[in-house]
Amino acid sequence: MTVSQPGKLTKSAPAPGTPFYTPQQTPAAGTALNPNDPNLPTLFTPIKLRGLTLQNRFVVSPMCTYSADDGHLTDWHLVHLGAFAQRGAALTIVEATAVVPNGRISPEDSGLWQDSQIAPLRSVVDYVHSQGQKIGIQLAHAGRKASTLAPWHVAGFTPGASEVATADIGGWPENLWAPSPIPWDEGYPIPKEMTVEQIEGLVQAFADAAKRAVQAGVDTIEIHGAHGYLISEFLSPISNQRTDRYGGPLPNRARLLLSIVSSIRAVIPQSMPLLVRISATEWMEWTNAPSWDLAQSKQLALLLADAGVDLLDVSSAGNNPRQQIKLQPYYQVDLAAEIRDELKKQGRKGMAVGAVGMVREAEMARDVVQDGRASKSSGVEGENGEYGAEAKADLVFVARQFLREPEFVLKAAAQLGVGVAAPLQYRRAPIKMNKL
Template sequence: MTLKKLTASTPASGVPFYTPAQTPPAGTVLPSTDGTTQAIPTLFTPITLRDLTLQNRITVSPMCTYSADDGHLTDWHLVHLGAFAQRGASLTIVEATAVTPNGRISPEDSGLWQDSQIAPLKRIADYIHSQGQKIGIQLAHAGRKASTLGPWHAVPGKSEVAGEDVGGWPGNLWGPSAVEWNEGYPTPKEMTVGEIEGLVESFVEAAKRAVKAGVDVIEIHGAHGYLISEFLSPITNQRTDDYGGSFTNRTRLLTNTIRAIRAVIPSGMPLFVRISATEWMEHSNQPSWDLEQSKQLALLLPDLGVDLLDVSSGGNNPAQQIRPHTYYQIDLADAIRQAVKAAGKTLAIGAVGMISTAEVARNVVQEGGASENGTAGKANTDGTVVVEKEDGSRAKADLVLVARQFLREPEFVLKTATLLGVPVQGPIQYHRAPLKRERL
């Protein structure tokens, strides 16, 4: 981590409080001090999506923290999310945020179904902007997986359902069909067409509130077995109307939501969609949502106004069979990216999952440097990584979205830059404590 000297303390503009301007923002590559040039990995090159430019490709993935107050974000979220932006994350995405009260995963989840929830979000957006960084929000409805206990409230081996005595709503779960998540869980109500159409409007109103709060990116949550994901899957969607059966019908809720949100947000604001590329139920000998359908969906998204597809997997069925390895989800992103490119479409792809080292983060997005088997960028014995170009290789995604590693290391961006030997700006107030390779 390298720190740029400032001749004067210039206040950050556009925020309702004083803080020094971070010019350039932390995580920005700095010019060489000796006049030489060096290879900068793609990970630390800018990317532009509509009117938004990110100075690096490392972003904070949405992470549920079960700490909101009736859907309102609190000082916990300000410190939690602000720490990542302060230390160089180019985009920090707020956790899954429910568009209706019954769309929360737990009673302590974030929400944006009423105007009083705008101000707490704006406070966080203002702070992240004061650091020269960008903020996104993931809009969601938990469907049949709603009204569950926060993880530290649940008792292993017992029901995770949040009852009315703890603020839950087990009698008011929604789903495409009356199929419960698992044995012992409430059976959701099959939504009427009117409720589906009303839900789309709830997404729209939440998106308008997010714009008022000053967010830079909106992401639609269509993954992990939550409501939109439930509609995509023929296992959980057993409807026989216009929202069930065929691929077109099962994707209708998502595509209608995309169109409706795109119509009310600024034209220069990027729109992301997160999906589970497969629900890992291929072994079940029944139709399920899989990679081929995800590719088919991806080809529709550019024309609908989506700018990035955030590729995750699983979460829709407790019987899923996953064989995890470092690249098990990154490879799904790669397959979709190649299908989009082969079709001549333009759609950025985000990769998630087990991105916990500088080497892996670099490999995922490296143009001309990420090998087919994910081994580009040789690791030295001291933990640093050699940046090198490998002929015939390709990037697997355009952005990396990192979650748990940021919880372990809020300075993940700065540490990654140091290990890769990339000089980047750090927060100016931390100038006394630059990271050094030999100490990592």
């Protein structure tokens, strides 16, 4: 029971538009309780992307879990993804979801190539919305890295290692698509070079999957153009050695991605933001041969901004097993910052930038998005001893830390001394920590 006015008890208001009863979370978990506090870190301030408003800057990055049933989400995904939304993540993005069957990374990957896959996704969407939070989906094609086994089949979870899923266990190693017939690595199948007709059909498949995502009620869509999957294979001169209009100079190598952006933008509501994830570099500069690098990512960012993309989600790597990553806590955040600076310099302030990678602590999450307001409580010291250094990104995308701590948003708020709403049902067990 809740108190509506002195002396009068009423039932808890139900969450609006939800096909089951659950109390309305007002405000949603993760919302700052004192939004007018001049010292409130940017991390807990709202941001608007087209018609979508998020109450804080935390995004659950799409993470493959290899647990779908012929592309259909299951109760596993409902519990897994719902836990993050319940505990304050403003936006949760469903894992890489294949737009055609041979675009799955594994036989157990999520898919959205047929209408029967809409309803299971809708169940997850309804739950996230019941918590007052937002949800998106990442649409993808795995290209030459498709038809592999889930990582737990590889001894010791060896980074970068994988095993081919053969036809007898539901794989399709004879039907891998790529821009050029270049395998991912030794021992992997040689992919088929896509025909122009197949490329055009794939663009339509992305649009059709986007329509299904809208039917399922998602709030935003992200295009997966990173990590060595099909779109990033087209972007890289290492994996794309075509001589037609989809190969050669950057505008040609980016043609597939830009066509997909255009096709999706045309079928989703005007108010819905469109996101794109890229690998800012494939970390192959050490070869002194042409590869995908930060300079080209800056050029691509400008093209995407002009094409109607609302946020660029900046990751890196994944397109070559010989990559040499210069690993440090900000190794990808700094790439995002450089792209964000280039966008501002070139007058493309309408496209936001998200940063991802090794965000494990509240202080790092805060510092990545701190917008430059003078705030000693933020602890972010800028030039000349002033507080409020320039933000490196507008949103922080968090992956594995949410697996370790589904309550990462609430814990970060406690660590930073920010009062935020908790789920109604959990308020008798608040997270209390000393401000660091």
